[in-house]
Amino acid sequence: MNQDYSEQILDMAQEKGVLVARELRTRSIPNVFLGRLTDQGLLEKIGRGLYRLPDAPISEHHGLVTAAARVPDGVICLLSALSFHELTTQIPFEVWMALENKSWAPKKQGLPIRYVYYSGEAFSEGIEAHEIEGTSVNIYNPAKTVADCFKYRNKIGVDVAIEALRDGYHQRKFTVDELIHYAEICRVHNVIRPYLEAIL
Numbered sequence: 001m002n003q004d005y006s007e008q009i010l011d012m013a014q015e016k017g018v019l020v021a022r023e024l025r026t027r028s029i030p031n032v033f034l035g036r037l038t039d040q041g042l043l044e045k046i047g048r049g050l051y052r053l054p055d056a057p058i059s060e061h062h063g064l065v066t067a068a069a070r071v072p073d074g075v076i077c078l079l080s081a082l083s084f085h086e087l088t089t090q091i092p093f094e095v096w097m098a099l100e101n102k103s104w105a106p107k108k109q110g111l112p113i114r115y116v117y118y119s120g121e122a123f124s125e126g127i128e129a130h131e132i133e134g135t136s137v138n139i140y141n142p143a144k145t146v147a148d149c150f151k152y153r154n155k156i157g158v159d160v161a162i163e164a165l166r167d168g169y170h171q172r173k174f175t176v177d178e179l180i181h182y183a184e185i186c187r188v189h190n191v192i193r194p195y196l197e198a199i200l
Contacts, residue, residue, distance in 0.1 A: 005033045006042075013043060013053050017134030018069035021049040047111055061132050067095040067113050068137040071106055074099050075127055076139040077116060078148055079156055084130075085142045085173060087164040098123060098140070098148075116152065121185045143174035147182035150191050165192070166199050176200070 008029060013019040021031055034051060037043040044054045050069060061084060064076050074097040081096070082088040094112035101119035126144025129136045140148065146168055149161035168174055176196065183189040 005029050006037060009033055009037060010042060010053070013051060013056075015134070016069070017052065017056060017132075018046070018065050019043075019051045020069050021051070056133065061137075063095050063112075064137050064139070065133045065135045066111060067097055068135060070111055071097060071099070071113065073103065074115075074138070075123070076137060077118075077145065078152060079160070081140045081142075081145040082149065082160070082164050084139055085145060085168070087142060087145070087167050087171075087173065088160060089163070090160060100124075116155075122148075122151075125185055126182055141174070142168050143178040144182040144185075146174070146179060147186040147188055147192070150183070150188040151186045153191075162195055165195055169196075169199055 008027060009019070009024070012023065016023075021034055024031060024034070034043065034045075038045050038051070041054060043051045044056075045051055047066060047070070050066060064080060064084065067074070067076070076084065076095065077098040078096040079088065079090055079092040083090065083092060094114045096114050096116065098116050098118045100123045101117045103117070126141045127138050128141050130139055131137075146161065146164050149156055149164050150158075153161050165179075169176075169179075179192070179196065180189060183192045
């Protein structure tokens with residue numbers, strides 16, 4: 001077995017947390033080494049084309065890490081972002097992920113991902129990079145997430161959006177100015193205003 005390839009793969013898994021098989025192509029490493037390392041117990045397969053070190057730490061947000069590895073251009077949004085920011089009592093059974101309008105959505109391949117399409121600033125604004133299990137995961141910040149929840153209130157429920165607004169404000173996860181900024185980007189300023197006035 002080519003020791004150099006094996007070491008490169010293990011180093012990548014250590015660095016990234018979750019290793020995606022297609023990333024080996026950038027280093028011209030044959031995929032067959034993934035199977036060999038898995039057979040030896042040096043790697044663990046956690047999904048189609050997804051690997052990690054067997055002793056890698058697993059957090060409560062492991063699903064977000066897996067989704068981010070599978071769809072690197074996506075951004076964690078709506079219920080999944082609310083859960084990450086502790087702004088909801090809901091526990092989503094699937095990962096909510098935003099893609100830029102007209103982007104191609106990968107096959108789910110056993111991973112429960114629900115895609116929502118955003119465009120322009122509604123997609124690009126309010127993104128934060130959080131390191132989870134050694135992997136950088138893009139997640140919308142609390143103010144942007146609350147604005148998104150009002151925009152997609154028919155999908156997730158207006159009660160969830162109101163709860164997130166109230167809790168986010170009282171926990172000081174965002175300022176009123178920040179919320180208004182993102183509400184204007186998402187074109188829901190007039191929708192949010194009466195609920196915001198009620199808690200001020």
